[in-house]
Amino acid sequence: MGRESEKARQRKMARRAEKERLAASGSLVKLANSVPDLMAELAAFRRYDRRGVSVALEHRNVGDLSDAELDAMLTICRDNMRALYNSCEWGWNDKEKRGEMTESMAKYLVARDGDSKIVAFCHFRFDLDYDDEVVYCYEIQLTKPYQRSGLGKFMMSILELMAFKKQMLYVRLTVLKHNDVANNFFKSCGYVRDKTCLDDTIYQTYCYEILSKKNPRREDVNVGNVPQISASKSQQQSCT
Numbered sequence: 001m002g003r004e005s006e007k008a009r010q011r012k013m014a015r016r017a018e019k020e021r022l023a024a025s026g027s028l029v030k031l032a033n034s035v036p037d038l039m040a041e042l043a044a045f046r047r048y049d050r051r052g053v054s055v056a057l058e059h060r061n062v063g064d065l066s067d068a069e070l071d072a073m074l075t076i077c078r079d080n081m082r083a084l085y086n087s088c089e090w091g092w093n094d095k096e097k098r099g100e101m102t103e104s105m106a107k108y109l110v111a112r113d114g115d116s117k118i119v120a121f122c123h124f125r126f127d128l129d130y131d132d133e134v135v136y137c138y139e140i141q142l143t144k145p146y147q148r149s150g151l152g153k154f155m156m157s158i159l160e161l162m163a164f165k166k167q168m169l170y171v172r173l174t175v176l177k178h179n180d181v182a183n184n185f186f187k188s189c190g191y192v193r194d195k196t197c198l199d200d201t202i203y204q205t206y207c208y209e210i211l212s213k214k215n216p217r218r219e220d221v222n223v224g225n226v227p228q229i230s231a232s233k234s235q236q237q238s239c240t
């Protein structure tokens, strides 16, 4: 009897601790989402002038982007990804992609050339993903002339700085298994298969997998819940 009530007490304490952890995670995400200019603290990263490439980088919330700017980014994404999407069950759909790109939580890291033309972008969000506070990278897309210039790696470094400065546990992303360039790229940036897709029996049937990088400043990095069931619809859509 005494042992039972001790167990019940411990369960109650664990539930309370989990509730408090979730509330703290939600507060961190809310705080990060309220920052108007995430590049303000990263002045040294506002330009990339290397390997024949010269661009200016800025943070924009989706509401600050014009229709023309969103169209330009959709075009970059379509040019890079349509064939890859069409060669798996995702299929390319302009309307769906634009819908995803314009959801209210969407944030952008935008790279512009000397004429202010958008030449690369990264769509990301501060969010709770499987109860973990994360930056989810929805896209990183560079126009052809800017690829293999180190710019992609530079932009991922900025994303990581933004995420980890704001105490997110992970930068997480979805990658198509048959996108060899992206897989090589993310591997070279230090991304590994995420705990949410370690169940091989489920994930081997999907055309994508989830990669992540842990926040080295967070010692409690393994605290989130690992899903016991198959991947969510949102994981499938939030892709790169």
Ligand SMILES: CC(C)(COP(=O)(O)OP(=O)(O)OC[C@H]1O[C@@H](n2cnc3c(N)ncnc32)[C@H](O)[C@@H]1OP(=O)(O)O)[C@@H](O)C(=O)NCCC(=O)NCCS
Pocket: 080, 081, 138, 139, 140, 141, 142, 143, 146, 147, 148, 149, 150, 151, 152, 153, 154, 179, 181, 182, 184, 185, 186, 188, 239, 240
């Ligand atoms: C994937 C992408 C973002 C990478 O950015 P990038 O500026 O081209 O890549 P980087 O120059 O920073 O490369 C960093 C490392 O990634 C790897 N890599 C990048 N492109 C590669 C390629 N085409 N083939 C093999 N490895 C590649 C290399 O290890 C490279 O290091 P190295 O140049 O010293 O060998 C960019 O090529 C792109 O926009 N591709 C099309 C869209 C896409 O697939 N996006 C990713 C999924 S959303």
